[in-house]
Amino acid sequence: xxxxxxxxxxxxxxxxxxxxxxxxxxxxxxxxxxxxxxxxxxxxxxxxxxxxxxxxxxxxxxxxxxxxxxxxxxxxxxxxxxxxxxxxxxxxxxxxxxxxxxxxxxxxxxxxxxxxxxxxxxxxxxxxxxxxxxxxxxxxxxxxxxxxxxxxxxxxxxxxxxxxxxxxxxxxxxxxxxxxxxxxxxxxxxxxxxxxxxxxxxxxxxxxxxxxxxxxxxxxxxxxxxxxxxxxxxxxxxxxxxxxxxxxxxxxxxxxxxxxxxxxxxxxxxxxxxxxxxxxxxxxxxxxxxxxxxxxxxxxxxxxxxxxxxxxxxxxxxxxxxxxxxxxxxxxxxxxxxxxxxxxxxxxxxxxxxxxxx
Amino acid sequence: xxxxxxxxxxxxxxxxxxxxxxxxxxxxxxxxxxxxxxxxxxxxxxxxxxxxxxxxxxxxxxxxxxxxxxxxxxxxxxxxxxxxxxxxxxxxxxxxxxxxxxxxxxxxxxxxxxxxxxxxxxxxxxxxxxxxxxxxxxxxxxxxxxxxxxxxxxxxxxxxxxxxxxxxxxxxxxxxxxxxxxxxxxxxxxxxxxxxxxxxxxxxxxxxxxxxxxxxxxxxxxxxxxxxxxxxxxxxxxxxxxxxxxxxxxxxxxxxxxxxxxxxxxxxxxxxxxxxxxxxxxxxxxxxxxxxxxxxxxxxxxxxxxxxxxxxxxxxxxxxxxxxxxxxxxxxxxxxxxxxxxxxxxxxxxxxxxxxxx
DNA sequence: ATGAAAGCGCTAACAT
DNA sequence: ATGTTAGCGCTTTCAT
Numbered sequence: 001x002x003x004x005x006x007x008x009x010x011x012x013x014x015x016x017x018x019x020x021x022x023x024x025x026x027x028x029x030x031x032x033x034x035x036x037x038x039x040x041x042x043x044x045x046x047x048x049x050x051x052x053x054x055x056x057x058x059x060x061x062x063x064x065x066x067x068x069x070x071x072x073x074x075x076x077x078x079x080x081x082x083x084x085x086x087x088x089x090x091x092x093x094x095x096x097x098x099x100x101x102x103x104x105x106x107x108x109x110x111x112x113x114x115x116x117x118x119x120x121x122x123x124x125x126x127x128x129x130x131x132x133x134x135x136x137x138x139x140x141x142x143x144x145x146x147x148x149x150x151x152x153x154x155x156x157x158x159x160x161x162x163x164x165x166x167x168x169x170x171x172x173x174x175x176x177x178x179x180x181x182x183x184x185x186x187x188x189x190x191x192x193x194x195x196x197x198x199x200x201x202x203x204x205x206x207x208x209x210x211x212x213x214x215x216x217x218x219x220x221x222x223x224x225x226x227x228x229x230x231x232x233x234x235x236x237x238x239x240x241x242x243x244x245x246x247x248x249x250x251x252x253x254x255x256x257x258x259x260x261x262x263x264x265x266x267x268x269x270x271x272x273x274x275x276x277x278x279x280x281x282x283x284x285x286x287x288x289x290x291x292x293x294x295x296x297x298x299x300x301x302x303x304x305x306x307x308x309x310x311x312x313x314x315x316x317x318x319x320x321x322x323x324x325x326x327x328x329x330x331x332x333x334x335x336x337x338x339x340x341x342x343x344x345x346x347x348x349x350x351x352x353x354x355x356x357x358x
Numbered sequence: 359x360x361x362x363x364x365x366x367x368x369x370x371x372x373x374x375x376x377x378x379x380x381x382x383x384x385x386x387x388x389x390x391x392x393x394x395x396x397x398x399x400x401x402x403x404x405x406x407x408x409x410x411x412x413x414x415x416x417x418x419x420x421x422x423x424x425x426x427x428x429x430x431x432x433x434x435x436x437x438x439x440x441x442x443x444x445x446x447x448x449x450x451x452x453x454x455x456x457x458x459x460x461x462x463x464x465x466x467x468x469x470x471x472x473x474x475x476x477x478x479x480x481x482x483x484x485x486x487x488x489x490x491x492x493x494x495x496x497x498x499x500x501x502x503x504x505x506x507x508x509x510x511x512x513x514x515x516x517x518x519x520x521x522x523x524x525x526x527x528x529x530x531x532x533x534x535x536x537x538x539x540x541x542x543x544x545x546x547x548x549x550x551x552x553x554x555x556x557x558x559x560x561x562x563x564x565x566x567x568x569x570x571x572x573x574x575x576x577x578x579x580x581x582x583x584x585x586x587x588x589x590x591x592x593x594x595x596x597x598x599x600x601x602x603x604x605x606x607x608x609x610x611x612x613x614x615x616x617x618x619x620x621x622x623x624x625x626x627x628x629x630x631x632x633x634x635x636x637x638x639x640x641x642x643x644x645x646x647x648x649x650x651x652x653x654x655x656x657x658x659x660x661x662x663x664x665x666x667x668x669x670x671x672x673x674x675x676x677x678x679x680x681x682x683x684x685x686x687x688x689x690x691x692x693x694x695x696x697x698x699x700x701x702x703x704x705x706x707x708x709x710x711x712x713x714x715x716x
Numbered sequence: 717a718t719g720a721a722a723g724c725g726c727t728a729a730c731a732t
Numbered sequence: 733a734t735g736t737t738a739g740c741g742c743t744t745t746c747a748t
Contacts, residue, residue, distance in 0.1 A: 007504070010725055019736045026727065033728085036733055051499075055416050056478040058725035061740045066415065068458070068479070073682065075444065077676070082440035089461055100426070100458040103447055117456065120414040121426070142410075146365070200628025241471070278663065305636065341575065368741055379719045384743065391744085394717055416741035419724045 009050045017294065037120050043139035056107070060122065069328060072102045072114050073152070074131075080271070080298065080317055087321025088127060095329050098125070106131050115168065119147065125328045127321075132214065133160065148331040150324050157212045163331070165324040165342040167315045169215045173222025173269065174348035176231075176295045178312050179348055180265045184356045185293060188227070189238040189263040190258060191249055191273050194220045198239055206271045211341060219269040229288035229299030233271035238263055242273055249276025250283075255286045264292060264357040271298040278310070289355035299349060315346045367408045376404035387412065418480060421593060427686060428481035430460045430472050430647040431510070432489075438486070438629070438656065438675055442510065445679025446485060454685050455482070464489050470496035475506065483686045485510050485679075488638045490572065492516065506689040508682050515570045521689070523682040523700040525673045526572045530704035531580025531627065532587075534671050537706055538623045542714045544650060546585075546619040547596040547614060549631050550606055552578045556597055596621055600631055606633025608641075615642045622650060622715040629656040636668070639694045647713035657707060666710030674702045 015025035027033035029042040029052070035043070046052075054251045060066040061324050068338050069092055087102060090101050097180045100123065102114035115126065115138040125148035130136055136158060142149055143162065152166040178198050180188050194216040201221050210218060220239070227234050242249040242255050253266070259279060266281070268274035274296035281288060288308055296312040297305055303310035330337055371526045375508040378397050386401040387410070390697050393401070404410075419426040429446055431439045431535055443459060450457050457479065460472035473484065473496040483506040488494055493516060500507055501520065509522040559579050568576060578597070585592050598614050599620035600607040611624070615638060624639070626632035632654035639646060646652050648668035654670040656663055661668035681700050688695055 011727095012725080021484065023736075024727095024734055027734085030727070034733060039733080051503075054478050055419075055426065055473070055725050057415055057480050057741090058724085060415050060726080061419060061725080062727045064740080066479075068717090076434065077444040079437070079440075079442045082437075085434045085440075085459075086435040089434065089459060093460075098458050098460065098479065100456050101443070101447060102451075102456065103444065116411070121424075121456065122413060122415050124511070145409075158405050199558060253744095274661070275663070282663075300659070301633070302658075304661050305633070305640075305660050306664055307640070327462065366741090367745095370741080379743085380742095381720075382718055385718085388743070392717060413741050416724090417743080418739080419726095420743045446721080463738095619732080 008055065009047075009052045009156065010055070011052075013050055014043060014047045014052050016159075017050055018042040019339075024338045029106070034175055040198055050179075051246055057140070061229050065124050067097050068096050068114075068123050069099050069101065069129060069325065070118035070121075070126045070128075071099050072104060072111060072126060072128040072130075073116070074101050074106050074129060078153060080315070081301070083317035083320035084324075086133075088325045089321075090318075091322035091325035091329070097325075097329070099325075101102045106133055108133045108136070115139065115142060119145075125149065125276035125332050127153050127324045130156060132156065137238075142171050143204055147249045148190065148328055150328045150331070153215060153255065155212050155322065160212060163327060163337070163340050163342075164211055164343070166211065167215070167320060168343045168345050169218035170210065170222035170225065171343075172315070173219040173267070173315050174226040175222075175346060175348045176267050177223045177226035178190075178230070179350070180267065180293060180295065180354070181226065181232060183265075183293065183354060185265040186357075187235070187261075187263040188223075188232070188265040188267060189240055189261065190220065190223050191240045191266065191268045191270075191277050192216060193242050193244045193270055193273055196220070198224070202217070210342075216269060223267065223269075225348055232344045237261055242276065244272060244278035246272055246279065249273040251276075253277045253280035254283065257281075257286065265295070267295045267355075268297050271296075271300060273300070274300075274303075274310075275313075285306055288353050290358060293355055293357070294353040295348075296353075304351070311354040314347045314349050316346065319344055366412070366413065367410045368540050369407055369410075372401060372405045374411050375408055376400040386439050388396045417453060423482050424480045426479070426481050427457050427683065428454050428460065428476040428486075429457050429460060430469060430476070430484060430486040430488075432464050432487060433461050437658070438673070441675035442679035442682075444452045445676035445681075446683045447679075448676075449680035449683035450687070453683075455683075457683075458489055458492070460487055464487065464492070466491045469494075471639050473497065473500060474597075477503075478699055481505075481688055485682045485686055486661075487512050487515065488514060489574065490514065491632035499633075504638075506686055508686045508689070510682050511573060511678065513570050517557065518570060520686060521695070521698050521700075523678060524569070524702070525678060526701045527572070527576035528580035528583065528671070531577040531625075532584040533704060533706045534625050535581050535584035536588070537652060537708070538625065539584065540710070541623075541651065541712060543599055543623040544590055544715075545593070545596065545621040545622040546581075546590070546625060547598055547626075547634050548578065548581045549598045549600055549611060549621065549626045550574060550578045550608075550632055551600050551602045551628055554578070554581070556594065569701075574627060578647065581625065581627075594618055600634065602628070602630060604630055604637065607631040608638045609634075611638035612641060615639075615644065623712075624650055624652070624693075625653045626655050628653075629658060632656070632658075632661075632670075633667075635662070646711050648716060651713055651715070652711040654711075662709070669709045669712040670707050672705045672707050674704065679700055
């Protein structure tokens with residue numbers, strides 16, 4: 001009740017106020033150990049009166065747990081990561097953990113510094129969407145020191161033994177491609193920002209390695225697989241390569257349209273690329289879905305607003321974050337998970353931009 | 359170099375390894391106090407060898423500063439707040455601070471718990487976009503305890519003496535309204551989710567109080583002011599009231615369109631309301647900008663993608679966050695700011711959806 | 717310049 | 733059930 005300017009009220013203050021020993025006060029305040037109903041009451045009331053607020057720092061020092069997890073991601077302002085972060089914080093909170101965020105902008109040095117800094121702050125565990133780099137030493141250092149790390153949606157070969165929570169990118173692309181095939185399309189173009197050469201993709205070790213590919217590459221792979229499965233011939237010319245920016249995608253699709261490659265469907269493997277591709281299609285006044293069926297990536301707001309609305313592959317972002325947190329928390333509690341990796345399915349949301357070819 | 363499984367290497371370990379006393383090691387490790395070049399080297403090398411990582415928790419305990427600031431916001435997944443958070447983390451980082459995020463979902467209880475929890479973790483300061491409520495006791499409690507708090511974009515009357523960093527909402531609306539007036543529009547409709555009655559708005563104490571109004575109300579006020587300033591009559595019928603959701607805005611605009619109110623321009627005061635209004639306009643096949651000029655709020659991606667592209671009011675989100683952080687950090691350093699409140703200007707981005715009335 | 721010792725606020729044996 | 737004591741890892745007087 002009293003609002004005094006307390007630099008901070010400690011257990012000792014409470015103990016004194018309650019007329020008991022420090023440890024008695026500590027016992028009731030922390031809820032462990034035994035205390036008589038009498039002291040219980042006196043301490044509680046004293047704490048209340050003084051406005052006692054436990055010092056989590058001190059607690060963390062002795063308990064060895066800060067009840068904080070670190071999220072190290074490329075960019076919170078990016079819709080994918082902000083939604084994921086939300087899932088992460090939600091799951092963390094319900095377990096009594098807070099999360100501290102750090103943006104890397106896909107810079108390896110920044111990532112390394114962030115990890116180091118958060119490790120100094122004694123984060124109990126890390127969820128990291130790592131920068132693509134050969135030797136993520138900062139991460140391995142953490143792991144060696146016994147700090148739990150869960151990878152988010154990306155894994156480098158050097159991190160092969162770390163648990164990963166990701167979207168099933170291969171499946172996502174199969175979903176899109178098969179949907180188009182079932183509609184009757186045969187000449188299906190794909191816009192990809194995968195840096196890998198397509199030829200490398202068709203002779204892959206069936207499983208484990210796949211998760212060490214970039215998401216974009218996995219998506220390209222899903223397309224190739226779906227085509228193969230359904231006996232549709234893969235035409236290299238229909239693999240439109242783009243950088244990771246809308247302008248580049250726009251140019252790539254524009255060029256493809258000009259080239260008269262005769263494709264009847266276009267599948268975009270990424271949000272930003274979808275943007276550029278959509279612009280190119282609009283520029284060329286192509287009729288969608290009459291001339292070309294269009295599938296975008298990520299259920300962005302605008303895809304429901306344009307006419308025709310756009311069929312998209314939706315990633316379970318929130319769930320991705322909460323799964324990562326849950327996975328990490330389990331590790332903190334030394335619970336062995338059923339599977340090391342978690343691979344969440346994407347969904348196809350059919351809208352107006354897809355139809356059978358004319 | 360050595361990668362041993364160190365539960366954690368402490369100053370003592372380093373001191374022993376370097377063959378000096380604990381305090382000597384601590385001195386060079388913390389960079390304060392004096393040490394001979396010799397010990398300096400020996401300690402540094404020992405630390406390096408052992409892979410010493412300072413324990414920020416312990417440091418915080420004794421120094422009284424955790425170098426952490428808390429961001430308590432409605433929802434990170436919301437584009438406005440995620441962009442703001444990015445600005446916040448950027449500014450914080452460059453000052454050596456990390457930020458820990460908490461979502462309130464505009465729930466007063468959740469907010470109170472978050473604040474309490476983060477206070478227990480001894481965040482050095484708080485940036486909070488408070489839930490609208492009469493008695494934000496959790497916040498005042500912090501302030502009473504001497505913890506720096508900066509308000510983000512919202513302020514309740516009860517929090518009148520706290521520093522505020524916000525967008526100039528009144529100015530934002532004046533910008534939009536005046537732009538339309540200058541184009542020649544006289545019948546300008548506004549879509550608002552402000553709960554306040556319009557009549558209350560025209561007799562306001564000129565300044566201070568304004569910042570205690572909700573953003574939506576301030577935006578409505580700017581519209582009224584611009585109209586007044588330019589001698590354009592305010593027509594109550596053109597104030598379209600909506601709830602804070604797209605469906606409601608869609609219905610409101612739809613009804614207005616049906617009612618034949620004869621407005622030639624429509625200004626939407628909020629991102630979500632812009633969405634609904636846009637849908638209504640599309641539903642009714644109104645020609646934009648020929649029949650109606652349209653101004654949206656927030657520079658959302660889709661506003662550049664639809665045809666015609668949409669003229670919008672753009673809020674300086676990133677800057678808002680960095681300004682809030684900077685303001686808070688100044689307070690932490692006991693620097694008196696020039697002004698208590700910071701009011702960042704919004705900008706108008708002219709695109710295709712606005713034109714002179716026919 | 718260096719070491720010894722106290723203490724930040726808390727928990728956890730250990731006695732009593 | 734309660735009190736005494738040690739100690740988490742660090743910084744900071746205070747001597748030397």
